[in-house]
Amino acid sequence: xxxxxxxxxxxxxxxxxxxxxxxxxxxxxxxxxxxxxxxxxxxxxxxxxxxxxxxxxxxxxxxxxxxxxxxxxxxxxxxxxxxxxxxxxxxxxxxxxxxxxxxxxxxxxxxxxxxxxxxxxxxxxxxxxxxxxxxxxxxxxxxxxxxxxxxxxxxxxxxxxxxxxxxxxxxxxxxxxxxxxxxxxxxxxxxxxxxxxxxxxxxxxxxxxxxxxxxxxxxxxxxxxxxxxxxxxxxxxxxxxxxxxxxxxxxxxxxxxxxxxxxxxxxxxxxxxxxxxxxxxxxxxxxxxxxxxxxxxxxxxxxxxxxxxxxxxxxxxxxxxxxxxxxxxxxxxxxxxxxxxxxxxxxxxxxxxxxxxxxxxxxxxxxxxxxxxxxxxxxxxxxxxxxxxxxxxxxxxxxxxxxxxxxxxxxxxxxxxxxxxxxxxxxxxxxxxxxxxxxxxxxxxxxxxxxxxxxxxxxxxxxxxxxxxxxxxxxxxxxxxxxxxxxxxxxxxxxxxxxxxxxxxxxxxxxxxxxxxxxxxxxxxxxxxxxxxxxxxxxxxxxxxxxxxxxxxxxxxxxxxxxxxxxxxxxxxxxxxxxxxxxxxxxxxxxxxxxxxxxxxxxxxxxxxxxxxxxxxxxxxxxxxxxxxxxxxxxxxxxxxxxxxxxxxxxxxxxxxxxxxxxxxxxxxxxxxxxxxxxxxxxxxxxxxxxxxxxxxxxxxxxxxxxxxxxxxxxxxxxxxxxxxxxxxxxxxxxxxxxxxxxxxxxxxxxxxxxxxxxxxxxxxxxxxxxxxxxxxxxxxxxxxxxxxxxxxxxxxxxxxxxxxxxxxxxxxxxxxxxxxxxxxxxxxxxxx
Numbered sequence: 001x002x003x004x005x006x007x008x009x010x011x012x013x014x015x016x017x018x019x020x021x022x023x024x025x026x027x028x029x030x031x032x033x034x035x036x037x038x039x040x041x042x043x044x045x046x047x048x049x050x051x052x053x054x055x056x057x058x059x060x061x062x063x064x065x066x067x068x069x070x071x072x073x074x075x076x077x078x079x080x081x082x083x084x085x086x087x088x089x090x091x092x093x094x095x096x097x098x099x100x101x102x103x104x105x106x107x108x109x110x111x112x113x114x115x116x117x118x119x120x121x122x123x124x125x126x127x128x129x130x131x132x133x134x135x136x137x138x139x140x141x142x143x144x145x146x147x148x149x150x151x152x153x154x155x156x157x158x159x160x161x162x163x164x165x166x167x168x169x170x171x172x173x174x175x176x177x178x179x180x181x182x183x184x185x186x187x188x189x190x191x192x193x194x195x196x197x198x199x200x201x202x203x204x205x206x207x208x209x210x211x212x213x214x215x216x217x218x219x220x221x222x223x224x225x226x227x228x229x230x231x232x233x234x235x236x237x238x239x240x241x242x243x244x245x246x247x248x249x250x251x252x253x254x255x256x257x258x259x260x261x262x263x264x265x266x267x268x269x270x271x272x273x274x275x276x277x278x279x280x281x282x283x284x285x286x287x288x289x290x291x292x293x294x295x296x297x298x299x300x301x302x303x304x305x306x307x308x309x310x311x312x313x314x315x316x317x318x319x320x321x322x323x324x325x326x327x328x329x330x331x332x333x334x335x336x337x338x339x340x341x342x343x344x345x346x347x348x349x350x351x352x353x354x355x356x357x358x359x360x361x362x363x364x365x366x367x368x369x370x371x372x373x374x375x376x377x378x379x380x381x382x383x384x385x386x387x388x389x390x391x392x393x394x395x396x397x398x399x400x401x402x403x404x405x406x407x408x409x410x411x412x413x414x415x416x417x418x419x420x421x422x423x424x425x426x427x428x429x430x431x432x433x434x435x436x437x438x439x440x441x442x443x444x445x446x447x448x449x450x451x452x453x454x455x456x457x458x459x460x461x462x463x464x465x466x467x468x469x470x471x472x473x474x475x476x477x478x479x480x481x482x483x484x485x486x487x488x489x490x491x492x493x494x495x496x497x498x499x500x501x502x503x504x505x506x507x508x509x510x511x512x513x514x515x516x517x518x519x520x521x522x523x524x525x526x527x528x529x530x531x532x533x534x535x536x537x538x539x540x541x542x543x544x545x546x547x548x549x550x551x552x553x554x555x556x557x558x559x560x561x562x563x564x565x566x567x568x569x570x571x572x573x574x575x576x577x578x579x580x581x582x583x584x585x586x587x588x589x590x591x592x593x594x595x596x597x598x599x600x601x602x603x604x605x606x607x608x609x610x611x612x613x614x615x616x617x618x619x620x621x622x623x624x625x626x627x628x629x630x631x632x633x634x635x636x637x638x639x640x641x642x643x644x645x646x647x648x649x650x651x652x653x654x655x656x657x658x659x660x661x662x663x664x665x666x667x668x669x670x671x672x673x674x675x676x677x678x679x680x681x682x683x684x685x686x687x688x689x690x691x692x693x694x695x696x697x698x699x700x701x702x703x704x705x706x707x708x709x710x711x712x713x714x715x716x717x718x719x720x721x722x723x724x725x726x727x728x729x730x731x732x733x734x735x736x737x738x739x740x741x742x743x744x745x746x747x748x749x750x751x752x753x754x755x756x757x758x759x760x761x762x763x764x765x766x767x768x769x770x771x772x773x774x775x776x777x778x779x780x781x782x783x784x785x786x787x788x789x790x791x792x793x794x795x796x797x798x799x800x801x802x803x804x805x806x807x808x809x810x811x812x813x814x815x816x817x818x819x820x821x822x823x824x825x826x827x828x829x830x831x832x833x
Contacts, residue, residue: 013038035813043806066759067763081152092108096140099125100128148176149168153177154763156763169776176782186268187264190209208243217264218234224259231246255281268763280749290314290329298330298637305653309328321344325355326356326357326663327345327354329360345376346625348628358632360633378604379608379621379632380602392493396495402469405468412467416558417465418463425452436458445479446465473537476496477494477512478512481522493525516544521575525549575614585611593654596644622662631658633658673689680729681729684726685715690721700744706730706738735753737749
């Protein structure tokens with residue numbers, strides 16, 4: 001069979017044939033040139049003659065990796081190999097054994113393979129590198145003849161999958177697969193041991209252990225620090241992942257090496273039952289507190305937690321913050337912060353890698369949107385567009401007494417009042433619950449509490465108002481409180497519009513004020529209208545209701561004041577009353593978190609991490625800003641909303657955890673930023689050196705030492721401010737990388753671990769990977785249980801290239817044409833010329 005490797009060259013035949021016919025019409029003999037041109041074109045098309053191979057070649061890629069050795073019975077792979085050889089006795093067979101390395105166990109031979117077992121390999125490493133096996137097999141195959149690769153494996157390829165498949169496709173050699181099925185197991189393996197990179201003396205911290213199991217059942221989980229037991233318990237494993245948290249505390253310096261162990265009866269793979277981690281132990285970092293004063297309860301909790309601090313009434317300078325890692329802002333009105341304060345805080349977090357925690361109550365959060373500080377926070381105080389609106393209920397209490405029939409600024413007061421109420425309602429969301437209660441001597445509901453919807457019913461109710469009668473403010477306030485008692489809303493507000501000139505009757509005003517104070521989920525604000533309102537009474541009502549008293553002595557200012565009050569209700573939302581916060585932070589020793597008595601209503605930003613929440617409302621949230629983190633506690637630390645938190649026996653641990661939410665993963669105080677890439681057999685170390693202004697530092701003399709190994713290695717500069725070194729991979733365990741800058745006499749360090757190889761992470765057949773290898777290379781999935789079919793033909797036989805012969809033939813025709821053209825001239829010439 002003839003095929004062309006470059007068939008597009010044959011398109012040139014058309015003009016050559018056309019030239020031949022044209023020459024014949026003009027009486028020219030172009031046969032020889034035409035034949036020479038055709039020979040050249042055929043040579044350029046690279047024709048090949050293929051014939052069926054006398055014997056087909058098969059190389060078996062025999063997976064001898066640890067995952068196969070641990071999950072497949074000892075003789076199963078050898079028996080599968082023998083069965084494959086027997087089913088294809090007319091082919092030449094060879095065997096490449098591989099794991100991390102590959103070697104030829106049996107060369108290509110027409111003789112039957114030896115009995116199972118002789119193809120076993122020496123230790124080939126703790127990985128499964130498919131590319132090494134395929135490249136070695138391709139090199140061992142003859143260039144001519146039908147060739148095929150068969151992969152006997154569990155499909156747990158840890159390296160070289162893409163490279164190996166690409167090499168087989170480029171060579172045109174299909175790879176069929178024969179899955180090596182393992183026996184079922186109850187393997188339990190440690191997936192993660194998360195220990196903080198740096199821990200502080202006498203400060204409790206959490207350690208997270210994640211175990212993956214092939215089935216549910218009991219197991220023994222142990223944690224050791226420096227060889228001494230920290231915790232040992234019998235745990236119940238679920239099928240899949242199970243996470244455990246252990247709290248520890250250290251009282252010495254240096255470093256702490258941790259090891260976690262999981263033991264399960266019948267576990268076939270001990271190699272994945274252990275993980276290690278190491279953490280540096282350091283004294284408490286400097287803590288700055290920006291506050292007018294530190295409340296006694298907060299001070300006591302910090303001292304019990306061993307947290308020394310420095311307090312300032314204003315934001316420290318960046319120079320003061322250079323050596324600090326944490327900054328707590330509490331009790332400061334955020335609206336008073338200057339742009340320079342905000343720039344300092346942002347640089348402290350983003351550039352120096354510090355942690356900023358802001359914990360404020362209702363008073364401090366008023367007007368927070370007036371400065372750029374909100375852009376630094378992981379939450380926003382503004383309702384996001386198209387987000388779920390917080391539930392709000394508002395009862396308007398409107399004065400329609402006879403005095404409201406008078407004129408002011410050319411308009412009747414009651415008409416102005418109706419327009420003001422309508423404009424205020426127009427600012428509310430459709431799902432806001434609104435009621436309208438009007439009063440003279442008696443309160444009258446013109447609209448019961450119901451959703452605003454499109455507002456038509458509310459506006460119609462307002463239009464029907466008429467001024468008449470005397471004034472009694474006591475009864476409508478009591479009625480509004482009664483109406484809101486059973487309303488389901490996170491925020492409840494009463495807005496009174498009146499001059500406060502109530503009838504002189506025997507009313508229990510003290511009792512009503514006490515009811516307002518006790519109804520912590522209801523706020524009451526007052527808009528005092530008219531030139532001489534009863535400010536004493538109205539102020540008492542607003543104070544008891546934790547609201548605001550607005551004064552509009554000039555009726556012309558009433559619309560403006562009303563809109564201001566309405567916007568305050570919408571923006572300044574604070575949830576009061578007892579509530580319990582839940583989330584990732586409320587776990588372990590903090591699982592029984594006491595209730596809050598209030599919090600600020602905020603909305604998390606898309607990339608924020610909410611650590612505590614009441615329903616959908618974040619109470620503690622954080623996010624990353626540059627190198628550091630910013631956290632928010634939406635409650636005061638002065639003991640009002642958080643009084644049960646601060647009086648709790650575990651308050652020191654809680655405060656330590658709150659500050660820990662903004663601990664930076666890397667610390668930029670020294671300007672050296674090391675990182676480690678743990679490879680299969682090498683450690684790649686890189687260090688970035690920067691100044692505080694983020695510019696690079698070049699030409700440093702840096703050296704690295706991996707502890708406890710103690711071998712010093714210099715780092716070479718490989719780019720602007722970038723230094724690197726490459727070391728052999730140490731054995732499984734926990735280590736500390738110490739970087740010393742000999743130029744500036746400074747050091748930094750980074751803890752890292754070398755886990756067990758990926759080879760031990762999962763056992764069993766990965767059918768999807770095996771099918772993908774066969775599909776990508778044109779092979780098949782062979783099923784041993786159904787009997788092995790003949791391997792598919794590849795169309796690769798003995799190949800003979802015709803290009804060189806065609807080139808020689810064309811050259812001969814060209815020379816013959818030259819001779820033919822010259823010879824008649826010489827013969828026709830006479831001797832005497």
